[in-house]
Amino acid sequence: MSDKIILIGAGLAGSLLSVYLAKKGYQVELFERRPDMRKTNIGAGRSINLALSTRGIHALKEVGLYEEIMKIAIPMKGRMIHNRNGDMQFQPYGKNDSEVINAVSRGDLNMRLMDLAEKNKNVTIHFNERCTGMNFSTGEVHLTNEVSSESHIEKGRTVIGTDGSASAIRMDMLKIGRFSFSQSYLEHGYKELTIPAGDNGDFLLEKNALHIWPRKTYMLIALPNIDGSFTCTLFYPMEGENSFEALKTESQLLAFFQKEFPDALALMPTLREDYFTNPVGTLITVKCSPWYVEDKVVLLGDAAHAMVPFYGQGMNCAFEDCTYLNGCIESFGPNWETVFKEYEKLRKVNANAIADLAVENFYEMRDKVSDPLFVLKKKIEHVLEEKFPGIFIPKYTMVSFMRVPYATAMQRGLVQDFILNELTIGIERMDEVDLIKAEQLIRDNLTPM
Amino acid sequence: MSDKIILIGAGLAGSLLSVYLAKKGYQVELFERRPDMRKTNIGAGRSINLALSTRGIHALKEVGLYEEIMKIAIPMKGRMIHNRNGDMQFQPYGKNDSEVINAVSRGDLNMRLMDLAEKNKNVTIHFNERCTGMNFSTGEVHLTNEVSSESHIEKGRTVIGTDGSASAIRMDMLKIGRFSFSQSYLEHGYKELTIPAGDNGDFLLEKNALHIWPRKTYMLIALPNIDGSFTCTLFYPMEGENSFEALKTESQLLAFFQKEFPDALALMPTLREDYFTNPVGTLITVKCSPWYVEDKVVLLGDAAHAMVPFYGQGMNCAFEDCTYLNGCIESFGPNWETVFKEYEKLRKVNANAIADLAVENFYEMRDKVSDPLFVLKKKIEHVLEEKFPGIFIPKYTMVSFMRVPYATAMQRGLVQDFILNELTIGIERMDEVDLIKAEQLIRDNLTPM
Numbered sequence: 001m002s003d004k005i006i007l008i009g010a011g012l013a014g015s016l017l018s019v020y021l022a023k024k025g026y027q028v029e030l031f032e033r034r035p036d037m038r039k040t041n042i043g044a045g046r047s048i049n050l051a052l053s054t055r056g057i058h059a060l061k062e063v064g065l066y067e068e069i070m071k072i073a074i075p076m077k078g079r080m081i082h083n084r085n086g087d088m089q090f091q092p093y094g095k096n097d098s099e100v101i102n103a104v105s106r107g108d109l110n111m112r113l114m115d116l117a118e119k120n121k122n123v124t125i126h127f128n129e130r131c132t133g134m135n136f137s138t139g140e141v142h143l144t145n146e147v148s149s150e151s152h153i154e155k156g157r158t159v160i161g162t163d164g165s166a167s168a169i170r171m172d173m174l175k176i177g178r179f180s181f182s183q184s185y186l187e188h189g190y191k192e193l194t195i196p197a198g199d200n201g202d203f204l205l206e207k208n209a210l211h212i213w214p215r216k217t218y219m220l221i222a223l224p225n226i227d228g229s230f231t232c233t234l235f236y237p238m239e240g241e242n243s244f245e246a247l248k249t250e251s252q253l254l255a256f257f258q259k260e261f262p263d264a265l266a267l268m269p270t271l272r273e274d275y276f277t278n279p280v281g282t283l284i285t286v287k288c289s290p291w292y293v294e295d296k297v298v299l300l301g302d303a304a305h306a307m308v309p310f311y312g313q314g315m316n317c318a319f320e321d322c323t324y325l326n327g328c329i330e331s332f333g334p335n336w337e338t339v340f341k342e343y344e345k346l347r348k349v350n351a352n353a354i355a356d357l358a359v360e361n362f363y364e365m366r367d368k369v370s371d372p373l374f375v376l377k378k379k380i381e382h383v384l385e386e387k388f389p390g391i392f393i394p395k396y397t398m399v400s401f402m403r404v405p406y407a408t409a410m411q412r413g414l415v416q417d418f419i420l421n422e423l424t425i426g427i428e429r430m431d432e433v434d435l436i437k438a439e440q441l442i443r444d445n446l447t448p449m
Numbered sequence: 450m451s452d453k454i455i456l457i458g459a460g461l462a463g464s465l466l467s468v469y470l471a472k473k474g475y476q477v478e479l480f481e482r483r484p485d486m487r488k489t490n491i492g493a494g495r496s497i498n499l500a501l502s503t504r505g506i507h508a509l510k511e512v513g514l515y516e517e518i519m520k521i522a523i524p525m526k527g528r529m530i531h532n533r534n535g536d537m538q539f540q541p542y543g544k545n546d547s548e549v550i551n552a553v554s555r556g557d558l559n560m561r562l563m564d565l566a567e568k569n570k571n572v573t574i575h576f577n578e579r580c581t582g583m584n585f586s587t588g589e590v591h592l593t594n595e596v597s598s599e600s601h602i603e604k605g606r607t608v609i610g611t612d613g614s615a616s617a618i619r620m621d622m623l624k625i626g627r628f629s630f631s632q633s634y635l636e637h638g639y640k641e642l643t644i645p646a647g648d649n650g651d652f653l654l655e656k657n658a659l660h661i662w663p664r665k666t667y668m669l670i671a672l673p674n675i676d677g678s679f680t681c682t683l684f685y686p687m688e689g690e691n692s693f694e695a696l697k698t699e700s701q702l703l704a705f706f707q708k709e710f711p712d713a714l715a716l717m718p719t720l721r722e723d724y725f726t727n728p729v730g731t732l733i734t735v736k737c738s739p740w741y742v743e744d745k746v747v748l749l750g751d752a753a754h755a756m757v758p759f760y761g762q763g764m765n766c767a768f769e770d771c772t773y774l775n776g777c778i779e780s781f782g783p784n785w786e787t788v789f790k791e792y793e794k795l796r797k798v799n800a801n802a803i804a805d806l807a808v809e810n811f812y813e814m815r816d817k818v819s820d821p822l823f824v825l826k827k828k829i830e831h832v833l834e835e836k837f838p839g840i841f842i843p844k845y846t847m848v849s850f851m852r853v854p855y856a857t858a859m860q861r862g863l864v865q866d867f868i869l870n871e872l873t874i875g876i877e878r879m880d881e882v883d884l885i886k887a888e889q890l891i892r893d894n895l896t897p898m
Contacts, residue, residue: 178731179634180633181633183629185627
């Protein structure tokens with residue numbers, strides 16, 4: 001028993017973490033509430049498409065899964081902005097084609113990770129096992145089998161809660177003393193829609209881009225799938241005058257898409273079925289502290305810090321949690337309480353930062369991306385990045401293409417925003433005078449990374 | 450059944466609310482987890498002393514309980530600041546002796562309110578009844594009797610959760626969709642200590658004051674009891690170099706009090722027993738939304754918005770909730786969903802404001818009250834209040850001696866702080882020039898209330 005570790009939740013984070021732990025020689029027992037998605041056709045969770053970037057890739061490389069996973073990924077080089085009149089504008093994410101994010105299907109990725117986890121003899125995934133809570137004194141986990149309805153208790157050397165944003169383990173931590181916790185919902189929800197592939201599996205929009213139809217208080221986005229289709233997501237208020245609640249009839253729906261997203265509408269033959277069949281998802285941010293109870297249990301991924309999807313970092317942050325937890329096990333194992341304490345110390349401030357940046361990026365995506373001043377600033381950022389390598393690095397680059405701590409990215413991003421604001425007061429383009437001014441501002445405010 | 454309302458928790462808010470509802474003709478069934486404190490000697494909850502002020506008094510007057518309750522209250526006219534060398538300084542709360550707050554024992558007050566509630570034939574208090582949750586579809590409340598261990602279900606026209614900061618009803622609301630919630634703990638905890646009465650029940654410190662020993666990062670306070678004793682509360686960090694965790698031995702305890710609170714120590718013969726017997730309490734802030742589920746249930750008082758005790762408004766705010774809920778019942782009853790919706794609309798923003806002010810006031814009490822500039826500003830406030838009646842009103846006055854919405858008090862307080870800061874830049878006293886400057890600032894920034 002001493003080497004058995006219990007993981008609750010075989011989602012992306014749990015499946016990946018089991019590989020890390022197996023490589024360290026632990027016996028991993030992974031309990032998953034849902035049936036095996038490789039055998040039954042079930043939904044993959046709260047969103048279908050994800051953007052895999054540097055932090056997630058680093059973790060996959062650490063456990064040797066990178067090559068395998070990249071087979072199901074599509075690189076996205078930038079944002080393709082769609083205006084109402086059908087005009088499009090491409091905004092690259094990075095300084096060149098090496099700086100891309102990768103569209104992957106959550107379901108495909110989860111299934112691959114489960115396959116790869118089970119290749120390790122010391123990993124066992126138990127399906128249809130709902131965690132109903134935990135005894136923090138004894139370390140016992142309470143589980144109920146969803147098929148037989150029978151309850152049982154499991155115990156190992158320790159427990160890791162990778163059970164997502166509605167974590168049952170975390171819910172029980174509310175009952176212990178001095179557990180700080182918050183969950184807050186955006187007023188927007190989301191609904192997934194489809195642009196199918198063309199004849200012969202052609203992509204009907206630019207394949208290597210994340211498409212955005214920004215409309216100020218709401219937006220539509222689309223990410224490519226390997227079969228040639230795009231998964232679209234409409235982010236829209238839950239309630240009020242313009243909302244999912246108010247958009248009730250087919251004619252309202254068509255009029256809305258005709259006015260706001262005519263070019264997308266032309267590619268969406270199943271819009272009506274999709275809209276009236278698919279559920280409205282909610283957008284939650286969860287923060288809590290502490291993430292662990294003694295040496296009994298620790299939270300990882302969404303269970304510790306659920307975030308909204310607008311920076312494409314939920315999975316990447318969870319995978320980076322695995323990298324850091326693994327590092328702490330190397331430094332402090334098998335003193336689990338110290339492992340958990342150091343892991344939280346390293347990660348919590350950064351998880352808070354990316355959660356806040358993700359909310360902030362919603363406003364950028366749905367609103368600012370179509371603003372000429374925003375576009376100018378993005379261009380200036382790339383000029384400054386080139387002129388001051390290693391000193392001025394766009395925030396998006398620090399978050400998506402580097403492994404610099406999220407909190408550092410946020411702080412340096414604020415200073416850089418200040419510099420960009422100073423530079424663009426009353427100007428429309430970057431000239432020599434501005435560059436001299438920029439140089440002074442950067443020397444005054446930034447130290448090399 | 451149609452006129453039966455179920456209240457969960459017969460604390461201060463639940464007991465008072467039952468009287469409001471009884472006066473409206475409802476049959477009130479009040480379920481309380483603890484035994485009857487009038488018959489068994491149990492603790493009264495999380496703090497022994499409370500400060501009853503205008504909002505709470507207004508509610509007591511509305512239901513005709515004011516005269517009876519004031520018999521057990523002691524007016525406190527201001528703060529008595531104790532320095533390390535034994536010097537004292539009195540800072541009045543209001544502009545005259547009509548502006549006082551009233552020390553009451555939580556236990557005495559709760560027992561009186563229960564007595565007065567039970568005088569209404571349509572109020573029944575059931576003791577030893579633990580609420581274990583609620584079914585929001587049916588409106589059924591799940592209860593377990595703590596003596597017999599038997600479980601039963603209760604149902605009425607609606608349910609009101611007055612079950613305090615650890616509300617079981619609210620805990621179940623976490624399971625419904627889009628419930629935003631936060632609980633956060635201060636790094637400080639508290640421990641209650643005693644200054645007994647002198648011979649013949651004499652008060653050994655000034656009776657009509659709230660005593661404070663401010664020591665920057667921590668503080669001791671004392672409130673008078675009607676038997677001549679004072680209940681002291683030490684607010685101190687939970688962990689770290691100077692903390693409850695570190696203060697472990699008798700000699701450490703005595704050395705600490707000798708150095709920091711020598712005048713109090715001389716009056717505390719039971720310090721050692723009190724310190725090593727009494728538990729350390731925690732200080733929590735709870736915010737959530739929505740406060741209600743359809744017409745099935747609504748939260749009131751600490752269950753909806755627990756706050757730290759440093760503005761003395763937890764009970765007063767809960768009592769004011771009763772005033773407002775009663776007003777909404779008058780306007781919209783028996784349409785309970787509308788009642789609850791309007792009640793939350795009126796109260797939530799204000800509950801948030803006082804919760805934030807209460808945290809802020811901790812820093813004022815433990816730190817700023819001994820700062821000469823702070824003392825000067827307090828004096829200037831009273832001068833401005835006199836010169837601009839109804840326009841410049843100190844924040845403490847708005848919160849404690851008026852019923853202006855807490856959010857308004859907070860906003861106007863910010864503007865006034867700005868004015869006070871402007872007036873005290875580089876000056877040590879209020880002269881004619883400053884008054885002219887003040888007049889201009891006030892005319893520019895404030896409208897009469």
